[in-house]
Amino acid sequence: MVVLNGCAIRLQKRAQQHPVEYPPVVVQEESQKEISHQDETDTAKKYVSPSKQVPTSKVVLALLSQAEAEGQQGHLDTAISTIERALRIQPRNAELWHQLARYRLQQGRPALAQDLAKKSNSLAGKSNQLKRKNWLLISAARKKLGDIIGASEARTKAGQY
Amino acid sequence: MVKKKRKVTRKRRTVKKKNGFFKIFLKYLSLYILLPGAFVLVAYLGYLDYTVRRQFEGKRWAIPARVYASPEEFYESRHMSLATFIKTLQQLGYRQDAKLSKRASYYKKGAHLYLKTKGFKSWDSEEPSRLLRITFKRNKIVKLFDLESSKDIAIFRLEPLQIGNFYPSRKEDRILVKLRDVPKRLVEALLAIEDHSFYQHRGISFRAIGRAIWANIQAGTVVQGGSTITQQLVKNFYLSSQRSFWRKFNEACMALILEARYNKDEILEAYLNEVYLGQDRSRAIHGFGLASEYYFNRPLNDLHLDEVAVLAGLVKGPSYYSPRKHPKRAIARRNLVLDTMLDQGFVSENQIKQSKRRPLGVTQYRGLNSSRYAAFIDLVKEQIKHEYKEDDLTSEGLRIFTTLTVGVQEAVAENAARILTRLEKRKGTENLQVAAVVIRREGGEVVAVLGGRNPQQSGFNRAIRASRAIGSLIKPAIYLSALEQSDKYSLTTVLDDSEIEIKTKTGKLWKPRNYDRKAHGEVFLHTALANSYNLATVRLGLDVGLAHTAKTLKNLGITRSVNLYPSMLLGAVELTPLEVAQMYQTIASDGFNTAIRTIRAVTSKDGKSLQRFPLTVRQVVDPAAVYLLNTVLQEVVRAGTGKSIYTILPESLAVAGKTGTSNDYRDSWFAGFSGDYLGVFWLGRDDNKPIRLSGASGALIVWANIMKKISQLPVQLVPPENVEFVWIDQKNGLKTDDRCATAVQYPYIKGSAPVEISSCTDNFLEGSGNWFRKFFGN
Numbered sequence: 001m002v003v004l005n006g007c008a009i010r011l012q013k014r015a016q017q018h019p020v021e022y023p024p025v026v027v028q029e030e031s032q033k034e035i036s037h038q039d040e041t042d043t044a045k046k047y048v049s050p051s052k053q054v055p056t057s058k059v060v061l062a063l064l065s066q067a068e069a070e071g072q073q074g075h076l077d078t079a080i081s082t083i084e085r086a087l088r089i090q091p092r093n094a095e096l097w098h099q100l101a102r103y104r105l106q107q108g109r110p111a112l113a114q115d116l117a118k119k120s121n122s123l124a125g126k127s128n129q130l131k132r133k134n135w136l137l138i139s140a141a142r143k144k145l146g147d148i149i150g151a152s153e154a155r156t157k158a159g160q161y
Numbered sequence: 162m163v164k165k166k167r168k169v170t171r172k173r174r175t176v177k178k179k180n181g182f183f184k185i186f187l188k189y190l191s192l193y194i195l196l197p198g199a200f201v202l203v204a205y206l207g208y209l210d211y212t213v214r215r216q217f218e219g220k221r222w223a224i225p226a227r228v229y230a231s232p233e234e235f236y237e238s239r240h241m242s243l244a245t246f247i248k249t250l251q252q253l254g255y256r257q258d259a260k261l262s263k264r265a266s267y268y269k270k271g272a273h274l275y276l277k278t279k280g281f282k283s284w285d286s287e288e289p290s291r292l293l294r295i296t297f298k299r300n301k302i303v304k305l306f307d308l309e310s311s312k313d314i315a316i317f318r319l320e321p322l323q324i325g326n327f328y329p330s331r332k333e334d335r336i337l338v339k340l341r342d343v344p345k346r347l348v349e350a351l352l353a354i355e356d357h358s359f360y361q362h363r364g365i366s367f368r369a370i371g372r373a374i375w376a377n378i379q380a381g382t383v384v385q386g387g388s389t390i391t392q393q394l395v396k397n398f399y400l401s402s403q404r405s406f407w408r409k410f411n412e413a414c415m416a417l418i419l420e421a422r423y424n425k426d427e428i429l430e431a432y433l434n435e436v437y438l439g440q441d442r443s444r445a446i447h448g449f450g451l452a453s454e455y456y457f458n459r460p461l462n463d464l465h466l467d468e469v470a471v472l473a474g475l476v477k478g479p480s481y482y483s484p485r486k487h488p489k490r491a492i493a494r495r496n497l498v499l500d501t502m503l504d505q506g507f508v509s510e511n512q513i514k515q516s517k518r519r520p521l522g523v524t525q526y527r528g529l530n531s532s533r534y535a536a537f538i539d540l541v542k543e544q545i546k547h548e549y550k551e552d553d554l555t556s557e558g559l560r561i562f563t564t565l566t567v568g569v570q571e572a573v574a575e576n577a578a579r580i581l582t583r584l585e586k587r588k589g590t591e592n593l594q595v596a597a598v599v600i601r602r603e604g605g606e607v608v609a610v611l612g613g614r615n616p617q618q619s620g621f622n623r624a625i626r627a628s629r630a631i632g633s634l635i636k637p638a639i640y641l642s643a644l645e646q647s648d649k650y651s652l653t654t655v656l657d658d659s660e661i662e663i664k665t666k667t668g669k670l671w672k673p674r675n676y677d678r679k680a681h682g683e684v685f686l687h688t689a690l691a692n693s694y695n696l697a698t699v700r701l702g703l704d705v706g707l708a709h710t711a712k713t714l715k716n717l718g719i720t721r722s723v724n725l726y727p728s729m730l731l732g733a734v735e736l737t738p739l740e741v742a743q744m745y746q747t748i749a750s751d752g753f754n755t756a757i758r759t760i761r762a763v764t765s766k767d768g769k770s771l772q773r774f775p776l777t778v779r780q781v782v783d784p785a786a787v788y789l790l791n792t793v794l795q796e797v798v799r800a801g802t803g804k805s806i807y808t809i810l811p812e813s814l815a816v817a818g819k820t821g822t823s824n825d826y827r828d829s830w831f832a833g834f835s836g837d838y839l840g841v842f843w844l845g846r847d848d849n850k851p852i853r854l855s856g857a858s859g860a861l862i863v864w865a866n867i868m869k870k871i872s873q874l875p876v877q878l879v880p881p882e883n884v885e886f887v888w889i890d891q892k893n894g895l896k897t898d899d900r901c902a903t904a905v906q907y908p909y910i911k912g913s914a915p916v917e918i919s920s921c922t923d924n925f926l927e928g929s930g931n932w933f934r935k936f937f938g939n
Binding site: 057062 | 234236237238284285286315316601602603604606750751752753770773775776777778779780784836837874877879881
């Protein structure tokens with residue numbers, strides 16, 4: 001009993017010596033620079049997940065439509081360059097990564113398209129529509145790579161969203 | 162009568178004798194002197210002819226490859242002050258001009274900046290010259306208005322700054338021009354001042370020579386040269402600058418040959434591209450194409466009459482008439498050119514009157530200061546040498562568009578030097594050196610490279626060539642390997658941070674120690690990493706396995722083979738800052754590896770796209786494991802070894818990183834990222850002596866100060882779908898709920914969270930019983 005108590009106290013003491021601030025502080029997307037100040041009296045720290053992906057800014061929207069126009073004219077390399085420009089402004093915008101995947105698939109680079117779509121998914125948060133589009137794209141890419149089973153799995157996954 | 166006849170006969174005989182000698186003399190002369198002489202002369206002329214043709218028809222000029230930084234983008238809501246924007250324009254050679262009469266000019270009016278951009282052709286598009294009004298408010302761009310179309314625009318790019326060249330052995334530089342693209346005025350100016358009978362003579366103008374001699378005699382000194390344009394071309398093209406009769410003779414012969422072989426237009430075009438027009442430190446400016454950019458920051462066909470006259474006047478003596486060093490002489494010379502043009506009927510009285518009134522109009526000197534960016538260009542060369550031969554790089558005039566962001570590079574160089582000096586004073590250390598690689602957090606583009614504390618001193622590029630022990634920077638690889646095995650490890654797995662002795666292969670005993678020399682006993686896995694506990698890490702690493710750790714390093718992008726000794730777990734591994742950056746790039750990008758790159762595209766000198774290096778990614782590590790790791794890397798700077806960071810940075814940036822200190826404090830490292838940039842900084846001494854600085858007290862300080870200047874976006878980790886959040890009682894690591902006062906939510910890969918419930922709100926004994934079971938039962 002005494003031994004157990006002693007151990008418990010030791011672990012408790014350690015917890016106090018190393019105050020672990022979990023979860024990580026998450027900032028609201030709308031105010032990217034301003035602090036979302038955690039109330040310090042809050043001892044139970046709840047994790048707040050980003051509810052949606054990075055909202056597309058005005059300039060990125062302009063670049064997206066420019067890329068769309070370039071893509072439609074068949075200038076895929078140029079469209080990709082334009083999306084890359086947008087990514088330098090909003091590097092975590094899931095829609096941009098999806099567009100890159102789309103153009104790469106059109107260019108006949110299915111393996112790369114698949115990775116780009118996965119990257120888009122990793123940033124999509126709760127944006128189900130985008131996740132569905134990504135999984136459909138992955139399915140198409142896998143089909144091109146000859147992975148029929150994988151393509152079917154991806155299609156099923158897309159249906160979940 | 163008989164006498165007379167005899168006399169005549171005698172005379173004839175003498176004459177015959179005399180004629181005979183003469184004939185013999187002539188015979189010998191021609192046989193042994195004239196004929197061979199003529200033969201030699203013809204042979205020599207043939208050699209000259211061959212030289213002339215070969216040089217003229219073969220590849221004439223070796224044009225160095227030009228290296229450009231990333232073109233800067235400007236858009237609404239971009240953080241930038243008006244003052245900084247003006248500085249950027251000045252760096253690109255823009256002139257202040259309230260009338261915006263020429264391209265590459267600007268003026269400020271209140272919070273507005275009026276601008277006529279230069280326009281440029283890049284590998285993917287043609288950016289036109291625009292007339293814009295840019296409005297700034299509170300250090301942000303708030304509006305971009307196109308004055309020609311009267312519309313708002315969303316974004317525009319300025320032409321990229323040229324940051325260097327790849328020179329051949331002769332440090333010449335030129336921008337080739339075609340005769341048809343050259344302004345007529347320039348040709349007229351040259352004809353007027355240098356060789357007005359160019360189209361009439363055959364290479365040499367005796368009239369010109371005669372005139373020159375006369376003029377020189379009159380003046381008492383050499384005031385005029387009698388060289389034609391053709392002769393000048395020969396002099397520059399083929400011959401050295403020796404002044405001798407032999408040289409003059411060669412010059413004359415070759416000029417005649419040139420004229421015989423090629424037409425006037427071809428000769429003139431070669432001349433326009435060859436003539437020496439200035440010296441920029443070690444770079445020689447040849448040809449009017451480059452001279453126009455060098456003196457006026459505008460293309461040749463954009464110049465006005467007075468500017469063209471300045472350039473034409475330079476031919477006679479680019480140093481003597483240098484518009485920057487001797488503006489008065491330059492203006493006088495320009496006016497002389499204009500007068501001569503009038504004399505010969507090329508221009509009207511009115512035209513030159515206006516032109517003479519104009520100021521010189523040259524831009525301020527902004528040399529191609531490539532030494533500033535030497536470390537970055539060194540990396541560019543490393544990356545491109547596999548694609549192009551040295552010869553192509555130094556002679557084809559390739560245009561290399563890179564990823565360098567000038568603002569970031571300058572922030573890195575300035576701040577690193579400043580802080581190093583401060584650290585040296587504080588610690589009494591000397592000869593501290595620094596190296597850094599800064600890349601974009603996503604996409605792997607290099608935005609800045611620091612090879613040493615004094616970037617001007619091109620020398621050892623530590624960022625890509627100094628391999629140093631990375632110390633604790635290796636730990637994330639170990640912990641990542643563990644976290645990937647979610648059936649065995651989670652963030653709240655209890656590790657044993659107590660003393661350990663390991664027998665190495667050589668039989669020696671290795672006894673690692675923590676930095677604070679203490680053993681901390683049982684600790685959570687995340688705590689061990691955040692505080693960089695060596696003992697717990699070694700135990701974990703041995704459990705995970707050295708081979709597995711090495712494999713993870715490989716997945717993260719380290720190509721170097723690593724020795725599988727236990728000491729590897731504490732970073733007895735030597736890597737360059739560039740390699741470390743590659744490793745952390747994969748971590749920062751949520752497990753998607755992108756090869757770090759410096760080049761976006763390469764075009765030919767005419768702008769034809771030759772190669773592109775677009776963005777590619779490859780998923781190499783389980784994203785859930787990386788997510789967990791990144792939350793701990795945020796803890797490192799919030800509460801662990803790097804917690805001094807938030808005395809420098811705002812907490813809202815939520816950065817993630819890892820400190821690294823090697824044995825005996827010889828190397829101080831920090832690798833970390835914000836929302837937009839990832840930086841790896843190293844501090845140490847070239848002689849490898851201890852510097853008495855840890856990762857936290859050295860490299861971290863430099864990193865944080867620079868991130869403060871350059872970073873705009875905070876870190877926002879997105880948890881993957883197979884990650885769930887569970888309330889855990891911190892006292893015992895067991896599952897609980899939000900009613901518990903010591904509860905915290907931890908992320909877990911689904912299925913790896915503890916299932917035993919902590920009776921946080923129940924009585925004490927039951928709670929400790931569960932804890933007991935967790936410890937000794939598992």
